[in-house]
Amino acid sequence: MQNYIDYRKTQKPLEFENLVVEIGFGSGDFLIKLAKENRNEIFFGIEKSWIPVNKLLKKCGLKKINNIYCIRLDAYWAFQLLFRDNSVKKIIMNYPDPWFKKSHAERRLTRRENLYVYAKKLINDGEVKIRTDDYSFVEFTLQEASFLNCFSINVSNPTINEPLTKYEKRWLSMGKNIWDIVLKKEKEPITLKINEIKEVSELYPVRISADRVDVELVAYKEFKIEEALYIKCFSIWKKGQDYAVEVLLSENGFLQSFMVTVKKKNDYFIIDVSKFSEVLKTEGIQKALNFLAKIIGKERS
Template identity: 30%
Template sequence: MTEAQQRDYENLSAKWCIPFSQNHLNYSDILGNTENVIIEIGFGMGQATALIAEENPGTNYIGIEVHRPGVGRLLGEIQRKNLSNLFIIEHDAVEVLEAMIPDNSVQGFHIFFPDPWPKKKHHKRRLIKRPFTDMLCTKLSRFGYIHMATDWQPYAQFALEELNLTAGLKNKYTGFAETNRQRPQTKFELKGKNAGRDIFELVFEKKDGNGI
């Protein structure tokens, strides 16, 4: 961690970090309102996360990340931008969803440029696969969405297949989604573009009770 990240972590984490617990979150108690909740899994250094929260003050955001320098960096961004709609949980995302996130309560999940684990022997470590996608679906509210972006085509195809096979989800598009121009560019996205890789996006929505 840089000195600034360490300072911001020490000074701001008590205010903006939600401690991990085995109890479901009561959003209104923590966030102070009943607006929609969007969860970003693995926000890296958090620049794009802070921009999205700044541009959408009427929506609540919770970022989940285990990389402490990134947590410190995003805490600094929250203070500099005077954000009141963005909180952080510094813990493993799977455990957070299992223990803390109520079913049918999340308007959307953002998963931007997760580790592709390119070697075949490491594919089991990929985040976007069943049964994790089943749990994401369970946590989504009616018509909630999952938005994933990656610069690794094999992972994009793998995720597309896993999401297509997830009961309760439907692809908003016939295949990969159109590029979302409103999504801020992340450091990992720029790195992929500079390496000559294309960007692939997926947007899946939760079906209603009639399977539509």
């Protein structure tokens, strides 16, 4: 697992320079080929699922490749949390999901908020290179990139050389066009307000000064703690006077799932994140603990 980066445990930002990053590396073959041909460069892969991550790690082990690192995380947060400004020289996206419906535009990897974060991390003259078979996605990307006023933009129909991916074989056999988009950073982007999260060095347990708690009050309920900070509670387990609660926290769109424990201590209770839950320590989690403590420990007639 030496090629895998656990964003919850690693010191951030990473100390890499001139990175080549592929977003959505799939089988990992493209990234493996680049790394084998450029042994003195560092490559970084980003995926949201364990399946491609495990495939890539296995291939790196079999081929003894040590200049690839990867992470399982949404690309927006991976760039924001892990990389220093001006530390990435190229970003590659091969056939990203175009998310056809307008209602799904927030999921597109080239929405302006994502491109803004990419641009901040790119070196001067660094590039975002995108290959797609969907022209509506090309149009969307060009519109979003132009808004930031920091890229020179080039669009072309590339010559597709062997070896072809299974998608390229299918699309070319159907007579579909393929486009390459190259966004080259020429200056810093315009200022754009984006979603961010703030890490803290430690999460502190919260004391509930009460001789009893009513944890069932939060079971299968969703709460708005503050703007862009929500928590949803699910199952509750009880053993004696101790409890465990399954929760999902959304903090400016960053999702974390973990267990919260409520334990009896003499004449009070302690609410905390379970020691078996691995989380990115954020202000939002601390606020969630304080919020839940007030609900379950409130005196009732």
